[in-house]
Every structure is written in structure tokens, then in C-alpha cells.
Amino acid sequence: xxxxxxxxxxxxxxxxxxxxxxxxxxxxxxxxxxxxxxxxxxxxxxxxxxxxxxxxxxxxxxxxxxxxxxxxxxxxxxxxxxxxxxxxxxxxxxxxxxxxxxxxxxxxxxxxxxxxxxxxxxxxxxxxxxxxxxxxxxxxxxxxxxxxxxxxxxxxxxxxxxxxxxxxxxxxxxxxxxxxxxxxxxxxxxxxxxxxxxxxxxxxxxxxxxxxxxxxxxxxxxxxxxxxxxxxxxxxxxxxxxxxxxxxxxxxxxxxxxxxxxxxxxxxxxxxxxxxxxxxxxxxxxxxxxxxxxxxxxxxxxxxxxxxxxxxxx
Amino acid sequence: xxxxxxxxxxxxxxxxxxxxxxxxxxxxxxxxxxxxxxxxxxxxxxxxxxxxxxxxxxxxxxxxxxxxxxxxxxxxxxxxxxxxxxxxxxxxxxxxxxxxxxxxxxxxxxxxxxxxxxxxxxxxxxxxxxxxxxxxxxxxxxxxxxxxxxxxxxxxxxxxxxxxxxxxxxxxxxxxxxxxxxxxxxxxxxxxxxxxxxxxxxxxxxxxxxxxxxxxxxxxxxxxxxxxxxxxxxxxxxxxxxxxxxxxxxxxxxxxxxxxxxxxxxxxxxxxxxxxxxxxx
Numbered sequence: 001x002x003x004x005x006x007x008x009x010x011x012x013x014x015x016x017x018x019x020x021x022x023x024x025x026x027x028x029x030x031x032x033x034x035x036x037x038x039x040x041x042x043x044x045x046x047x048x049x050x051x052x053x054x055x056x057x058x059x060x061x062x063x064x065x066x067x068x069x070x071x072x073x074x075x076x077x078x079x080x081x082x083x084x085x086x087x088x089x090x091x092x093x094x095x096x097x098x099x100x101x102x103x104x105x106x107x108x109x110x111x112x113x114x115x116x117x118x119x120x121x122x123x124x125x126x127x128x129x130x131x132x133x134x135x136x137x138x139x140x141x142x143x144x145x146x147x148x149x150x151x152x153x154x155x156x157x158x159x160x161x162x163x164x165x166x167x168x169x170x171x172x173x174x175x176x177x178x179x180x181x182x183x184x185x186x187x188x189x190x191x192x193x194x195x196x197x198x199x200x201x202x203x204x205x206x207x208x209x210x211x212x213x214x215x216x217x218x219x220x221x222x223x224x225x226x227x228x229x230x231x232x233x234x235x236x237x238x239x240x241x242x243x244x245x246x247x248x249x250x251x252x253x254x255x256x257x258x259x260x261x262x263x264x265x266x267x268x269x270x271x272x273x274x275x276x277x278x279x280x281x282x283x284x285x286x287x288x289x290x291x292x293x294x295x296x297x298x299x300x301x302x303x304x305x306x307x308x309x310x311x312x313x314x
Numbered sequence: 315x316x317x318x319x320x321x322x323x324x325x326x327x328x329x330x331x332x333x334x335x336x337x338x339x340x341x342x343x344x345x346x347x348x349x350x351x352x353x354x355x356x357x358x359x360x361x362x363x364x365x366x367x368x369x370x371x372x373x374x375x376x377x378x379x380x381x382x383x384x385x386x387x388x389x390x391x392x393x394x395x396x397x398x399x400x401x402x403x404x405x406x407x408x409x410x411x412x413x414x415x416x417x418x419x420x421x422x423x424x425x426x427x428x429x430x431x432x433x434x435x436x437x438x439x440x441x442x443x444x445x446x447x448x449x450x451x452x453x454x455x456x457x458x459x460x461x462x463x464x465x466x467x468x469x470x471x472x473x474x475x476x477x478x479x480x481x482x483x484x485x486x487x488x489x490x491x492x493x494x495x496x497x498x499x500x501x502x503x504x505x506x507x508x509x510x511x512x513x514x515x516x517x518x519x520x521x522x523x524x525x526x527x528x529x530x531x532x533x534x535x536x537x538x539x540x541x542x543x544x545x546x547x548x549x550x551x552x553x554x555x556x557x558x559x560x561x562x563x564x565x566x567x568x569x570x571x572x573x574x575x576x577x578x579x580x581x582x583x584x585x586x587x588x589x590x591x592x593x594x595x
Contacts, residue, residue, distance in 0.1 A: 286440070
């Protein structure tokens with residue numbers, strides 16, 4: 001397989017185009033007329049003026065055949081125009097840009113918690129020798145992954161806001177109101193990191209060079225830090241794209257639970273009011289994020305792992 | 315290891331599932347009981363409001379307490395099992411069938427079909443499953459069946475990848491080629507000779523996916539895209555409890571515990587099945 005940067009870029013663009021086409025097919029080609037929904041929601045029952053319907057169709061680019069709509073939408077997307085929200089009548093791109101900072105702050109704080117926590121749990125599970133503690137550390141990630149995120153958020157809210165009154169419950173008032181949502185969002189991500197890193201550490205420490213170093217007398221901690229972790233952390237890089245996607249999807253639930261503004265809340269509200277343009281915008285944002293991250297990590301791989309530079313992937 | 319045990323444990327002992335799996339099986343059986351015989355396991359009416367019994371804490375009479383309308387929460391959880399499990403089962407079935415079909419075609423015919431599948435899988439990986447499911451729900455409308463279809467379609471990729479791998483593993487075997495030489499058509503060959511070998515791993519994956527489908531279905535229901543309010547869908551129960559968190563901790567906590575228990579149990583069972591599969595092949 002060709003793996004030159006240009007080839008990878010072309011592939012990334014292909015995936016983005018396919019993501020656009022898939023979301024268009026789901027949202028626009030399925031039965032269910034957006035204009036009819038819009039008119040039904042505006043609360044004017046009975047006879048609807050055909051001219052008004054035609055005007056609405058033209059405004060939201062819903063006139064013409066499906067292929068014309070598709071071509072038009074694709075052409076506007078190339079100019080970074082994501083269309084107009086059916087609910088507010090404002091451009092989707094502007095709504096996304098307005099909602100993005102809050103979500104980025106949330107996602108970034110979640111990452112700040114998740115990365116050290118995940119790595120710490122994986123390392124501890126490898127180093128700790130006491131049976132019950134080790135078993136607990138091994139099983140904790142799988143346990144956390146199977147808890148519903150929204151439920152964890154509600155439990156934290158109940159305990160720390162309503163019973164202990166340590167942290168504010170809702171809204172955005174500085175750092176304090178960011179703690180609970182960030183922890184809620186971070187827990188599943190930390191569990192994912194711990195699982196992948198744990199598996200990777202286990203497989204690296206099986207390798208002969210570890211045995212050789214150990215018999216040479218390298219200390220346990222130095223062996224772990226310098227030799228095992230260095231090799232074991234490479235699979236984490238390919239996890240980045242999925243992790244960011246999970247953060248965005250998790251933000252939908254977290255922002256809803258904690259009544260925070262952001263992309264996730266925007267998506268939830270858009271689905272609730274069947275605002276297809278906004279839904280498509282969020283989907284495309286997620287796909288772009290994933291594709292760009294993967295492109296970046298693919299280009300970074302050879303810099304971090306000399307084995308890949310020589311042509312073969314481990 | 316230098317020291318090998320002299321006697322390998324007997325077969326019956328090796329397949330003995332171990333405590334977590336046994337407990338999970340028990341939980342799963344209880345759950346099936348909830349889903350199929352709800353009236354047998356809870357005497358209260360899940361929709362009957364009792365204004366004199368609003369927001370009562372868990373007691374011998376109301377195991378999970380009561381909600382803001384005085385409805386018995388345990389009965390609502392039990393009756394919700396049918397709805398939530400139905401949705402989950404439909405979702406897994408859709409993902410299994412569609413994924414096997416796509417992966418099977420791509421693996422068997424290769425060429426253009428394989429390229430198209432590769433791009434499709436990449437796209438399905440690029441869009442987070444929850445967001446994709448939300449997009450599908452936007453188009454289909456709201457309801458239990460709708461979220462089931464959405465969750466099913468959004469988790470096709472994993473099954474497609476596994477099915478493709480399994481088909482590639484078996485298609486070059488002598489018996490498959492022999493069938494080809496004898497004149498068995500490609501579809502018959504794929505369905506009669508190749509896919510039966512992939513059934514085991516695919517079903518083990520389905521069991522594992524069941525757990526994440528329970529999570530996805532309850533999340534969509536929590537966000538308000540599932541059945542409308544009087545229904546006792548699990549995610550909806552928890553969403554309704556949000557407004558009474560100060561007064562009634564049990565309202566969100568106990569139904570959530572049910573969901574978490576179900577996810578954990580099915581996950582354990584799926585893992586057990588996969589291990590069994592791995593030992594056999």
C-alpha cells in the first residue's frame with residue numbers, strides 16, 4: 001500500500017466526502033419533509049400557502065431534485081457554508097463556532113483528567129503486586145466503561161452538589177462548575193486509555209529485551225519508565241482520533257445532564273427539533289476532527305517509532 | 315514457565331465459567347424474566363399513579379421507592395425491561411445481519427466491493443456512534459423502534475470488519491475451493507460453506523455488542539428520543555428523575571443501577587462466550 005503523505009491526504013478527503021454523502025443520504029433522502037416539519041412546528045394548522053412553501057424551500061435550499069440539492073450542498077460545503085438552521089434561520093457554521101469554545105474547554109479539562117488517570121491506573125495495575133488491589137485495578141476500567149455516562153453524571157451531581165454542596169450544580173460559573181462535567185466526561189476516556197495501555201504494557205513486557213534488561217539488573221521502575229512505557233505508549237497515539245470522537249459524543253450527554261451550552265447541547269436540541277442542517281453540521285465536525293487527527297498521527301508515527309520509518313509496522 | 319501442571323484439568327472443569335460469569339448468567343435470567351413475565355415479578359401497575367404515595371423512599375412495599383406521581387419504580391423498571399431489551403435485541407440483530415452481509419460480500423468478492431466497504435467502515439469509525447445514531451433518529455423520528463434501528467445501523471462497522479476477516483480466513487481453504495471447482499455458485503458457496511464457520515465469532519461479538527447497545531439505547535432514550543413519557547423506558551425513567559434529585563435520590567440511582575447491572579452482566583457473558591470460542595478454535 002502506498003503511504004506517501006499525498007496519498008494519505010487524498011484518502012482523508014475521500015473519507016470526508018463519504019461522511020458528507022452518508023449524512024446527506026440519511027438526513028435528506030429519507031422520508032420526512034423538513035419544510036412540513038417546520039410548518040407544523042410554527043403552529044399554523046390547516047391550509048398552507050403554496051407560495052410560502054416554495055419560498056421556504058428556496059431559502060433552505062430544499063428545492064429541486066435530490067441530486068441538485070446534493071450538488072448544491074456539496075458546493076456550499078467546499079466554501080465552508082454548512083447551510084442554514086431550520087429553527088433559528090441563522091448559519092449553522094456560526095452556531096457551531098459560537099458553541100465550540102465551551103465544548104473545547106470541557107473536552108480539554110476532561111483530557112487533563114483522563115490522560116494522567118488512565119496512564120496511572122495502567123501503570124499501577126502493572127506494578128502493584130498485592131492481589132486484591134491488582135485485581136481491582138485490572139477490572140476497574142471495564143467496570144467504568146459499562147456505566148451509563150449520564151447516570152454517572154447524575155450521581156456525581158447528587159452527591160457533590162445536592163448533598164455535600166461542594167460544587168455548583170448547573171450552569172457556567174468559572175472553574176468550579178467545570179469540575180463535575182469534566183470528571184463525568186473523563187471517566188470513560190480514562191478507562192479506555194487504561195485498557196489500551198494496560199494491554200500494550202502487558203505485551204511489551206513479554207518481549208525478550210525486557211527479560212534481558214531485567215537480568216542485567218535494571219531496576220523495576222527504570223525498566224518501566226525508560227523501556228516498557230516508551231514502547232507501550234505508541235498504540236495510544238492511534239487511539240487519539242477515537243478518543244476525541246468519544247469526547248464529542250460524550251459532550252452531548254454531559255452537556256445535557258449539566259445544562260451547559262456547547263456543541264453537544266446544540267446537537268441534542270437540533271435532533272429534538274429535527275433541525276437537519278445543524279445535525280449534519282455536528283456530524284461533519286466530528287468526522288473532520290477524526291480524519292484530521294488520524295492524518296496527523298499517521299504523519300507523526302514515523303517520527304516516534306523508527307521501526308515504521310524503515311517500512312514495516314509492528 | 316518451567317513447571318507444567320502434571321494433569322491438565324478435566325474438560326468439564328475447564329469450561330466451568332467461574333463466579334462472575336455464573337452471577338451474570340443469573341442476572342441475565344432474572345432480566346429475561348422481567349422482560350417476558352413482568353406481571354409475575356411485580357404486582358404493582360407501572361402506569362398507575364397514586365397521589366398519596368408520591369416520592370416515597372424504598373421500602374418493603376415499594377422496593378425502588380415511588381416517583382413524583384406515586385408510581386412504583388420497581389414495577390416501572392420491570393415493565394421497562396421489555397421495551398429496552400426489545401430495542402437492544404433489534405439493534406444487535408440489525409447490526410449483525412447488515413454487518414455480516416456487507417463484510418461477507420466484501421471479503422468474498424474483493425475488488426471494488428472491498429474498497430467501498432473499506433471507505434464505509436472508515437466513515438462509520440470517523441463519526442462517533444452516538445452522533446450517527448442521533449442523525450438517523452432525526453430522519454426516522456422518535457420512538458423505541460426508531461432508536462433501535464439507529465443504534466443497530468450505527469454499529470454495523472464492527473460486524474462488517476469481523477465478517478470480512480472471517481470470510482477471508484476461510485475462503486482459501488481446500489473445501490471451499492473444491493466446492494468452487496465442482497460448480498457451486500458464489501452465493502451458495504458463501505452462505506453454505508464459508509459463513510457457517512463465521513457464526514461462532516460473530517455471535518460472540520453480538521453478545522458483547524449487546525452490552526454497548528443497552529448503553530446506547532438508554533442514552534438515546536435519556537436524551538428524549540425514545541418512547542414518549544408515560545412509557546417506562548429505562549433511559550426515560552432516569553431522565554424523569556433528574557428533576558427530583560434533591561428530594562428523591564432513588565429515582566435516578568436505582569433505575570441507573572439496573573442499566574449498569576445489565577450492561578455488566580451481558581459484557582461478562584459476551585467475554586465468556588468469546589473465551590469459549592477462542593479455546594475451541
